Amino acid sequence: MDKSCNEPPEPPDPPSVYPPKLAAIIGLFESLPEEEKRENLVAYSEQSRRQEPKEGEKFDLEDVRKDEECTDTVGVFLRVDAENRAHFRITLGPQVQTLTKAMTSILCKGLEGATLGEIMELPADFVPRIVGGHLVRIRSHTVYYILTRMKSACKVLLNRQRAERA
Amino acid sequence: MSTEWLSDHLHEPNTRIVESNEDVLLYDTGHLPGAVHIDWRQDLQDPLVRDYISPKAFAELCSRNGIGPDTTVLFYGDKSNWWSCYALWAFRLFGHEKVKILDGGRDKWIKEGRAVTKEKPQFAQTEYPVPAKRYDAEIRAFYEEALEQSKAARPLIDVRSPGEFKGEVTHMPEYPQEGVLRGGHIPGARSVPWKTAVKDDATFKSADELQAIYTKGCGLKPDDDIVAYCRIGERSSHTWFVLTYLLGYTKVRNYDGSWTEWGNKVRAPIERS
Numbered sequence: 001m002d003k004s005c006n007e008p009p010e011p012p013d014p015p016s017v018y019p020p021k022l023a024a025i026i027g028l029f030e031s032l033p034e035e036e037k038r039e040n041l042v043a044y045s046e047q048s049r050r051q052e053p054k055e056g057e058k059f060d061l062e063d064v065r066k067d068e069e070c071t072d073t074v075g076v077f078l079r080v081d082a083e084n085r086a087h088f089r090i091t092l093g094p095q096v097q098t099l100t101k102a103m104t105s106i107l108c109k110g111l112e113g114a115t116l117g118e119i120m121e122l123p124a125d126f127v128p129r130i131v132g133g134h135l136v137r138i139r140s141h142t143v144y145y146i147l148t149r150m151k152s153a154c155k156v157l158l159n160r161q162r163a164e165r166a
Numbered sequence: 167m168s169t170e171w172l173s174d175h176l177h178e179p180n181t182r183i184v185e186s187n188e189d190v191l192l193y194d195t196g197h198l199p200g201a202v203h204i205d206w207r208q209d210l211q212d213p214l215v216r217d218y219i220s221p222k223a224f225a226e227l228c229s230r231n232g233i234g235p236d237t238t239v240l241f242y243g244d245k246s247n248w249w250s251c252y253a254l255w256a257f258r259l260f261g262h263e264k265v266k267i268l269d270g271g272r273d274k275w276i277k278e279g280r281a282v283t284k285e286k287p288q289f290a291q292t293e294y295p296v297p298a299k300r301y302d303a304e305i306r307a308f309y310e311e312a313l314e315q316s317k318a319a320r321p322l323i324d325v326r327s328p329g330e331f332k333g334e335v336t337h338m339p340e341y342p343q344e345g346v347l348r349g350g351h352i353p354g355a356r357s358v359p360w361k362t363a364v365k366d367d368a369t370f371k372s373a374d375e376l377q378a379i380y381t382k383g384c385g386l387k388p389d390d391d392i393v394a395y396c397r398i399g400e401r402s403s404h405t406w407f408v409l410t411y412l413l414g415y416t417k418v419r420n421y422d423g424s425w426t427e428w429g430n431k432v433r434a435p436i437e438r439s
Contacts, residue, residue, distance in 0.1 A: 042194045098191035135190060138207050 017148045018126060022110030029130040037132050045101035051108040053077050053089040061153050064091070070145050078153045085113045088150060097121045099131065100109055103146045106130060122147075167264050169275050172240065176281075178202055182233045182289070185272065186253035187244040196282035198242065198275065202231045202289070206249045206400070210256045216423075221297040224260045234291025237261070242268035242275065246368035248360075248364055252403040255420055258305055260297045265406040267407060270369040277367075305406070308394045309431065312352060315393045316435070321395075322355040323394040325405045326425065330397070331357040335437035336429065346429040350436040352395070358384060360401040363408045376413055388415050395421035395428075 016023045029037055053059070057079070064075035069125050072093025079087045088111060111119055127143050128136045136143055175181070176199055185193050193203040204210065209227055212219055217231040219227070233239060235240035239257060243250035247267055254265045262318045268275065276282065302308075307315070315322050328363055352355070362379055371379075380386050392415060394402040399422030407413040428434050 013185075038191065038194050042191055045191065045195065098195055099190040102191070132206075138190060138205070 017121070017123060019111060019114040019122075021112060022107075022114075022122075022126065024096045024160075025106055026126050026129050029132075029148065031111060034132060035136070036073065041102040041131065042098065044103075044105040045098045046099075047105045048090075048092055048101035051088070051090045051104055053091070057089065059089070059113060061157050063153050063156070065151070066093075070100065072144075074146070074149060078150075078157060079156060080116065084115050084117075086111060086119060087113070087115055089151075091147070097134065097142050100143045100145060103127075103131075103143060107146055113148065116158050119154045120151060120152070121149050126144045167240065168269050169278055170378075172198070172242075172268055172275075175398055178233075178238075180236060181238045181240055182219050183232060183242070184231070184250070184253065185239045185364055186241060186248050186249040189244055192244055192272070196284050196286070199241075199281050199285075202287060204231070204253055204359075205257075205347055206252050210253060215310070216299070218256055218259060221260060221300060225294040225296040227400060228262075228294035229292045233262075234292045234294060237292075238262065238264040238266065240266050240268060242271050246361075246364060246404070247271040248400045248404055251407045252400045253355065255305065255403040255406055259300050260351050261299070261301055264296075267411075270367055272282055274367055274369065294303055305418040305419055307395075307411075309421075309423055309427055309434075311419070312395065312421045312423075313426070313434070315391075316352050316354045319354055321384075321390050321392045322352055323349045323384070323392060323405060324355040324357050325360040325394055325401050326351075327355075327359055328357060330425070331355075333436070336436070337342055346397075348429045348434075350429070350438040353426060353435050353437045353439075355395075356384060358405070360396070360404045363405065363412075363419050367413045370408065370412060375414060376408060380409060380413060388413070389417065390415070392418045393421050394418065395424040397425050398422065399424050 018026060029040065032040060059077040060077045061078040062075065064073060066073040072095035074093070074096065077089040077092035081087065087107050090102060090108060092104060124144055124147060127147065131143050176183070184195050184204050185197050186202045186204050186206055187193060190205065197203070204227070210218055239262065241254045243252035250267060250271065253268060257265055274368050312322065330349070331351045333351070336346040336349040358379070363376060368377070386392060392409060394405045396402040399420055402420050402424060406418050406420045409418045
């Protein structure tokens with residue numbers, strides 16, 4: 001008997017839990033061998049200054065602080081548009097590590113236009129898929145920090161919106 | 167060695183420049199021409215057991231980086247050379263004797279606008295002989311030896327920040343908590359933060375200044391049996407280098423288990439002050 005006849009058809013891929021721009025970046029990194037992954041991380045790190053606030057931009061939330069989890073000050077600037085979609089800008093102190101710079105560019109681009117709710121629900125499991133399990137293992141404390149700060153900013157804004165509605 | 171000297175000797179025969187950093191991708195962003203990258207964790211530590219690589223793995227590491235037993239290895243790195251001192255100390259564990267540190271490290275080189283490149287050099291494979299032994303007994307201290315040092319009131323130098331020494335914090339300032347359960351210091355240890363040995367630009371202080379700190383200030387004699395420790399052994403490698411290479415002390419050991427071992431060990435004696 002043809003075994004395949006008894007097997008149920010392959011279910012369709014479940015919808016991605018990641019915003020489309022971030023999903024595209026994840027897909028790109030997953031397709032790269034280790035050396036090219038590092039090269040791309042460095043390339044993203046070199047774009048981190050482009051994520052800084054532009055002159056005249058206004059924000060709904062500005063959170064600039066130095067935490068013990070990071071080697072220098074990080075400023076998170078968040079603007080929410082009429083559709084409750086997030087637009088981030090981030091400033092990094094000069095001592096911030098390269099992986100953190102790379103994650104800053106990746107997340108600013110990948111989460112551009114995502115809703116606050118989508119960002120809050122975002123699982124962190126994509127980080128090793130971008131950075132590679134090896135780098136996560138050897139420097140785990142540096143790779144999640146920016147995502148945590150961005151989620152923290154979203155949470156503050158969501159709480160503020162809830163308070164205004166109440 | 168100074169940045170000026172290295173700038174003039176970048177392609178000296180039978181030398182190899184090695185970058186070792188805390189920032190795992192920093193080498194990829196640009197490094198000294200001809201420098202290879204040796205990561206303190208990926209390349210020098212055993213991937214499973216908390217220990218260093220085997221002599222065979224060390225020989226393979228050197229061979230693939232074009233390092234022979236007579237090659238002078240010139241180390242430099244970020245964070246005031248913590249990790250390059252750590253890598254240098256690890257090379258000494260395997261008996262590699264020709265080692266130097268770039269005074270001021272990577273930051274000084276970059277600030278001076280000296281040459282950097284992203285080009286990763288390729289060197290002909292060498293046949294580094296497998297070291298006959300690892301010099302753990304000579305330059306490394308384990309928990310039991312640090313405990314014995316404490317009980318015998320022999321010199322123990324705690325090179326962490328004052329807050330860590332006093333037990334006010336269980337991690338280095340600006341770093342995450344790494345799972346240490348107790349704060350404080352090894353009984354009898356003296357607090358001499360690693361930073362005491364360097365100027366603001368991370369270059370080492372003069373021999374006279376270092377003698378004033380360690381010899382006169384701490385009463386350490388050149389032939390004293392000294393153990394230095396910190397959190398995981400990187401900052402104490404820096405002090406080990408200062409005492410051994412800049413002051414010529416003959417019996418200094420690095421307790422690399424350091425506070426992440428001591429502060430978690432059941433019934434390890436602790437002082438707070």
